[in-house]
Amino acid sequence: MSLHPVTLTINQQIFQCTVNGSMTLLELLRDELHFTGVKDGCAEGDCGACTVIYNGAAVKSCLILAAQADGAEIISIEGLSSPDGELHPIQSAFIQSGAVQCGYCTPGMVLVTKALLDANPNPTYREIQTALSGNLCRCTGYAKIFKAVQLAATLIKDSQAIHAPVEIISHD
Ligand code: FES
Ligand code: FES
Numbered sequence: 001m002s003l004h005p006v007t008l009t010i011n012q013q014i015f016q017c018t019v020n021g022s023m024t025l026l027e028l029l030r031d032e033l034h035f036t037g038v039k040d041g042c043a044e045g046d047c048g049a050c051t052v053i054y055n056g057a058a059v060k061s062c063l064i065l066a067a068q069a070d071g072a073e074i075i076s077i078e079g080l081s082s083p084d085g086e087l088h089p090i091q092s093a094f095i096q097s098g099a100v101q102c103g104y105c106t107p108g109m110v111l112v113t114k115a116l117l118d119a120n121p122n123p124t125y126r127e128i129q130t131a132l133s134g135n136l137c138r139c140t141g142y143a144k145i146f147k148a149v150q151l152a153a154t155l156i157k158d159s160q161a162i163h164a165p166v167e168i169i170s171h172d
Helices: 025-032 089-096 106-119 125-131 143-163
Strands: 003-010 011-019 051-054 055-061 073-075
Touching: 011 025, 025 051, 051 106, 055 106, 073 143, 089 106, 089 143, 106 143, 125 143
Parallel strands: 003 073
Antiparallel strands: 003 011, 051 055, 051 073
């Protein structure tokens, strides 16, 4: 079995590991490094439960070999809340919208939403549906999830407005 050294940045922390050639990124993150928010729903690319943000894009970690991920920057759901435990606005929006039931799909849904809103802060309903089309949910019927994404976009815009520097206009 071939072994490969891999260095990854996960949630802004650097990890150096040795992986075998057949190990998936999902297996590395979940089984070896214990990021258990990365869910294993099918391990075949069908459900989206294993989604992480990988070099800025939402990807299904079961479809990437760990050895290919050398040098990658990864965000898992564990990296989304602030260090003091305050939820990210997307997480708050999912809760407020009733978009979390069993929760198994939720980390993947939230991370796809983050990648979407980072790239497109004002997605249309159709763009939200398209972005989440690779993520399955057996509980919610999707409508509440799509509403949560709309609410998340609003919450993020509101928080950016609150934190925007105040422009001082001089009348001299
Ligand atoms: S576990 Fe990766 S898509 Fe289902
Ligand atoms: S909330 Fe249960 S699978 Fe989506």
